Amino acid sequence: MEQKQLFLQIHPEDNVLVALQDLPAGMEVRFGDKPVRLVSGVKAKHKFTIGALEAGAEVRMYGVLVGRTNAALPPGETITTQNIHHAADSVKLGERKLDWHKPDVSAFEGRTFMGYHRSNGTVGTANYWLVIPLVFCENRNVSVMKQALEEQLGYSKRLRDYEPEVDQLIRLYRAGSTVEDILNADITASKTQEGGQRLFAQVDGIKFLNHNMGCGGTRSDADTLCGLLAGYITHPNVAGATVLSLGCQNAQASILRGEIAKRDPLFDKPLYIFEQQLMGTETNLIREALKHTFAGLMQANQLQRQPAPLSKLCVGLECGGSDGFSGISANPALGFVSDMLVAMGGSVILSEFPELCGVEQELSDRCVDEATALRFIELMKTYNARAEAAGSGFDANPSPGNIRDGLITDAIKSAGAAKKGGTSPVTAVVDYPGVANKPGLNLLCTPGNDVESTTAEVGAGANVVLFTTGLGTPTGNPITPVIKLSSNTTLYERMPDIIDVNCGTIIEGTEAIEEAAHRILDYIIEVASGDTQPKAVQLGQDDFIPWRRGVSL
Template identity: 35%
Template sequence: MSEVMEKSPVIRLDAADNVAVARVEIPAGTAVASEGVTALQDVPLGHKIATRAIARGEPVLKYATIIGFAGEDIAPGTWLHSHNVLVDDFQKDYRFSADYVEAQVLPEEERARFMGIRRKDGRVGTRNYIGIFITVNCSATVARKISAYFDEERLAQWPNVDGVVAFVHQQGCGMEMTGEPMDLLRRTLAGYIRHPNTAGALVCSLGCERNNLGEFFAGESLESGKMLRAITMQHVGGTAAAVEEGKRVIREMLDEANAIEREPVSAEHLMVGLQCGGSDGFSGLSANPALGKAVDILVRHGGTAILSETPELYGVEHTLTARAKTPEVGQKFIERINWWLTYNEGRDVQMNGRVSPGNNAGGLANVIEKSLGGSKKGGSTGINAVYEYAWPVLEKGLVIMDTPGYDPVSATGQIAGGANLVCFTTGRGSCFGSMPAPTIKLATNTPMYARMTGDMDVNCGTVIDGDRTLDEVGQEIFEKMLAVASGEKSKSEALGVGEEEFAPWPIGVTG
């Protein structure tokens, strides 16, 4: 592949494809010798060019997968994009479990290791935070004031504590009491409170909210103790009194949280949330498949990876159901796809055709093409389970968690499920970060990496440049996972990005 890219301005992904992807900007009139065509229009970097005639209504193929249908008769050399690649429904063969490949997990003594934080329950963390949580937005200011007090200067005497972070949200009252909305909020909060990266937690409530503190603790089997405390503003005397009480409680937790020592642990304790945002035409060629290579390595070492963003897997769901461990696992994924189709019906969202302006400018014609690239993050191994949003992930290997495509909401669900790292691919240059699980940013192309090097951890654009293979970059990503899990700060961490990105899914009615 490298040799071809050095000689050609395009990248061919599969012999069956009727398109190729522009590795560089291709001016009209440029001969593309490797494909035997001449560009009829300017083809922007990351966009597609027709490599043969495609009749109106004929499938457009990328990675030997349908990404849409020709909206007109298309001549060889034509620039292909959303103006002439149309989305239409087509019959999919789900082939449940037909392509399932069980991971060949290495013996324990051969697995990679990292310096982790072993908790009393046996789980392993990659960070050591004290979290301040709220039952309702009415207590958000209290939480923020408490966390702001424990700034870098004050925390210097507890060097093993990564920070005191307020995880605030906009929900907790004026919402549905029963069913999924309240259950989802509560299990998201509980997932963060129990998270192996959370050494201690303080929960702040107002006192009269629908997300009642006592019912929340009872429903999620949370028990107060030295490292899990609660404050109710209406009981302690209001805002100022609650802030002072919160400071006192956090001080009591800090000594115990600081007593941790990192120790060598197996990579089987890594659980990585897979994310992509600000995607471009190279996402499915470089960063996403390179991350997929890293996922394959992680799974061989006994670890876990969570593929999510369900609306951005729509259109290629049949390629994933074929990899499901059992037909029941595949069917559960299709049930979630069908739920999304109903949820999105009649709405102006990408699942019904249009991707974001940034995705479109970067070369993605529609959500199916975006999904094809996004699914590459999951590597090649079997899919062992499908979870609903924020449910605890118990299976090892590759799993799917149903989440929205919106990155902060999606990553919040993954972290609530237990992800202690996040790997995030981007082509346009997303500046996302997360706490308490750090985010590793993977750039799809070298120009963006060079422009935003302060935010990007790994340049996967070297694959597009022809300098490295997907396997080589996948190995680099895996090694970066181990380093960051051991305490090395990712770029987003060093910038302090992540506190504001806690975003539980607001799925229900606000009234």
């Protein structure tokens, strides 16, 4: 791609072009031998028609149907939510299309990362202890344990201390400042507070997870929660866990133990479960939980990082705050990384099923067998039907920010989002909250909600998450490093405190997708080895939201 290219046709069958920079109304651009005069100004990331389209005509991007026109459109017309609506091709069981071009991975042959080897054969990229409630009634006790343990053991994060700014505001108020004086005041005295030295050097942290589930919903919700928590407890990045239970809730400790056994029949990590209604006073509960947690940390501290092949990486693929460049820069770069990992025997997880709408046929055809393809088709249909029954549907997925930055329909968003999954065959289709760490490309049924989906991918086994964004989002995870990749350089420069890797170089033409993929994989290895902390880890961005199996897009 040339550095000053004005537009891009993503696929030869597309009848719209993507503006790579702001294009003024009346400007004439040439597509091949054909002049196209722009009817109105086209903002960067948005799309405009190549030729005239009749009312009801197909709008195609990435080679697939992404919408239909609401009225006749002339050449050079910007597509908007007013002149097109969501449309996608229907899906049916087709022939297997399992041929794919394996990328050259010779540059990474023999490469390893330094990880924590678990007895079940998995390898962690970190070593955490968990303190989790089985029901929201125990959230306060989890917080009490956090207050008692975190700072004392040296796990307080480097936090931005804004007390000096507040002190300045108080002084201004006491001096008689007006509201306007306060709003115009220059308060720039913030400082960074250092955490103390860790007592247990080989334990990356204690993670205290709160949630609002465990009782009061359906029994199915409780079972699903126990499955998710079991996924975290058995996760390769976790050394052991302390679980607080009230006792009478739907999410029983016996259900949790059963879910753990499903995932790891020979589970041998330290696991301590305390039931408040049996133990009596809060003091008894907390003191016993603290003793056992400290003993567990002593055991966890005995582990050391050891070399592991890249095939032991299980990488979650996520996007959030997407823009019109996501599908042509960051997401295809992740797709190349995905194919590289698969070629080396690793695992990747593609989730967010509402954002696969319109590309179901391609993905189902890539499933290794018909049973896997039928499972994917059925999960997609069931999910969409449930959303429609609640008065919504996959077409309601794009957010106002997505639309503002060029993702006009769900199918447009989906076609770009699916690029994260590369081109390799789909080896497994998994429903939430199952395990999705089979070598190859795994499809995991989750909502498009960033945090719910990331939470689910980690519960399914992802020991690294790659998260692309065009608008910017701080999303992280308590136990798995989340690497943030920007689709454009402007975002990378505007939000350097949350973005780790810039893929805007692809848009600018200074780097090819393959080159960016190699750079990303090098960075993954650094993070997986504990040599580099991504921004979400540095910020302590420990987002954890279990998906309640209702409608969440």
